[in-house]
Amino acid sequence: MSSNDFESVLSKFKVLNREQRKFFLTALVEDCTPHELYTLQQTLRIKNYGGFDIVGTLPFELSVKIFEYLDCKDLCSCREVNQKWRSITKDSTIWRTKCLEMLYNDKGSITADDIKNIPKEGWEKLYSKLYRREVNWNNGRVQRLRFLKGHKDRITDSKLKGNILVTGSADRTVRIWNVDTGQCEHVFSGNVFSCVDFLPEEKIIAASTYFRSSFLWSMETKELLGEFNGHVSAVRCISLSKSFIASCAFDGSVIVWNWKSGEKIATIPADSIAVRIFDTTILSLSSQKIEAFDINDGKCIFSSPFEEGLVGWSYIQNYLSSIENPDDGIYEQMLSSLSVVKRLSDYFSVRVFDFDTRKSRFVRIDGQSPSAVLWLALFDHNYKSKRIEYPCNENTTGLDISKEIFRTINVDCHRIVAGCLSGIIVLLEFDEN
Template sequence: MSSQDLESALSKFKVLNREQRKIFLKALVEDCTPHELYTLQQALQIKNHGSFDIVGTLPLELSVKIFEYLNCRDLCACRKICQKWRSITKDPTIWRAKCLEILYYDKGSISASDMEDIPKEGWEKLYIKLYRRDVNWDNGRVQRVRFLKGHRDRITDSKLKGNILVTGSADRTVRIWNVDTGQCEHVFTGNVFSCVDFLPEEKVIAASTYFRSSFLWSMETKELLGEFNGHVTAVRCISLSKSFIASCSFDGSVIVWNWKSGEKIATIPADSIAVRILDTIILSLSSQKIEAFDINDGTCIFSSPFEEGLIGWSYIQNYLSSIENPHDDIYSQLLSSLSVIKGLSHHSSVRVFDFDTHKNRFVRIDGQMPSAVLWLTLFDYNYRSKMIEYPFNDNSMDLDINKEIFRTINVDCRRIVAGCLSGIIVLLEFDEN
């Protein structure tokens, strides 16, 4: 919009009545960029038309679209301007968009069916709940502690995704838990399980034993879908994708199968501590380097020195999980996270840990401490650490968290799940009642 066009528009605006101004502004604003809209508002003030509310006179759908760009603090400030703006900021479309922004990173915290049941007036309440949960999470203030009982020996591995928790134990079982209810939904028996993984979208669970075998079960029918053998020593880590299952062992090899057909795809010589499948690429961590292999032929795509150990590896896995299509350029994604990984090197003494990479939080337990103390590290603020606060005097707690020795930690959807030496699972929740 040129200055001449603006002068022409203002000269017409002056002689119009209120209803005509609404029609005129609607047509004018639809052709304006955000900067031109700001210029128009300034020009109206100069011409003594500043008391005219441009946003308030727009059709509701346009006003709502403008207000969606504001953050929560600004929206609350806008409510104090006038009744019209207060009415706009109450529109459920705005708060639904704000909720979806948060839930984009916490895809499992609310199911799709639950979202369909939310009434229009309930989106603002949901946002307030999610916002308060994030504030508690940022400050390490646990609102509720729950204990999940069932395992009779130490927890060897655990995976939390959404409201589903899968745990492996030295008691020769793998258990599926519903985190919302705290109930164990199924128990798979076998041998002493060293590691577990599962895919909620494919509804399959994989677990490996200290005795070289890996198993795959259906989460729906609970039947055994396959047993995968090939290693000659204990399996250290297992990873699942939509088509493949991969495991690494103390025997210095990584083996990949197509779990749908049962066919062995490749045996890769790699002294791996941990593996992760990303589409058709296997990411492997050894004691001194990180490598990527093509699943189909086992060739090494890239190799780089890597001295940050399992903490750096864990951060990379969570970081790659938080972005879309990381396999398109894994190497550049690794480089982009190196600055954070370097800063984590002084946490090498931690015993168990996990990350919330979206919120830049690092949950850890120091391996040198005799008691179980959870720390929340804000690693975007000079790696400042603080002890996580949880309600000691909750009458519903029939166990003392300070007497437990944590063996595993998982972070997901602003929740912490810790597996203990005793077989107890501790669930720390940050939602307010």
């Protein structure tokens, strides 16, 4: 838009009444680029129209639509301009959009039912809470510590999904915890359990022992659904899908069963450290490579050198779990994530770790540290590490976190769950009261 065009616009604008100006400006905003709008605003100011509020003169719905593109800091600045702009920035539509954008990567922190019950005036308050939690997270400032007690020996494995935590222990039990309430909802007894997995959607829990057996229970009825044998040495990792259960052991084999029928599907010779099922494919990690096997016939359908060990494997598992359909182009998705994994070489000495790939966070414990010293690495900040700070009132529970040795760590969008050598489970939460 040239200067002559601006003069033409101004000559038309001068003869319009208030209602005509609103209509005229609405059409103008829709046709102009942001730069043209800025130039027009400066021209109006030079022509002694500087006191005219273009945005405030627009229909309210259009003003709200414009303000939705601003970030939180800009919205707060706009709020100080005048009463009109303040009322626009108070509109619940803006804050609902901001909340949903943030919650998209925070799956599990707030349920769909919770969202339905939020009143219009509650969206800004919710966003403020989520924003403060994000700031606390990125700065490693824990707001609250909670301790879950029940296990009598070291935690050997743990899985956190939503508000459900499943832990296996050397005390010969597997426990289901409601993380929100801190209550242990059920205890399964057996042998010394080495690894666990569960599917909330199927309501099943699987656990394997150091004595070659794997067990499957119903989370609803608490009944034993099946016992799976076949390995001749201790099981290292177990994985569940909607139809299959797979485990790898020190005997150099991966065994797959149909957990619904109990039928053994395949025995695959693979010196696997860890396995993961995706639909009809098993992803396997060995000491130097990643392989994928077809569940039905056990044939290797993909193989790639992989020297990044369990840290790299953990990142890939979390990455594949965070995308919508990991079965679509799973190998391309996996290989694209290797560029990130390659940059994790500085952290290979870590003893315990977990990722939140949706938020580009990596929580780790230095391998040389005997106590619970947690570090937070942010991928978006050149992997800069920060020591996680505990609240000053941490000893009010009678337990000292600095004396605990973490065996497992799970990370989700707003907390860290750590299983300790003592059997204690520590919840580190970043929400402000």
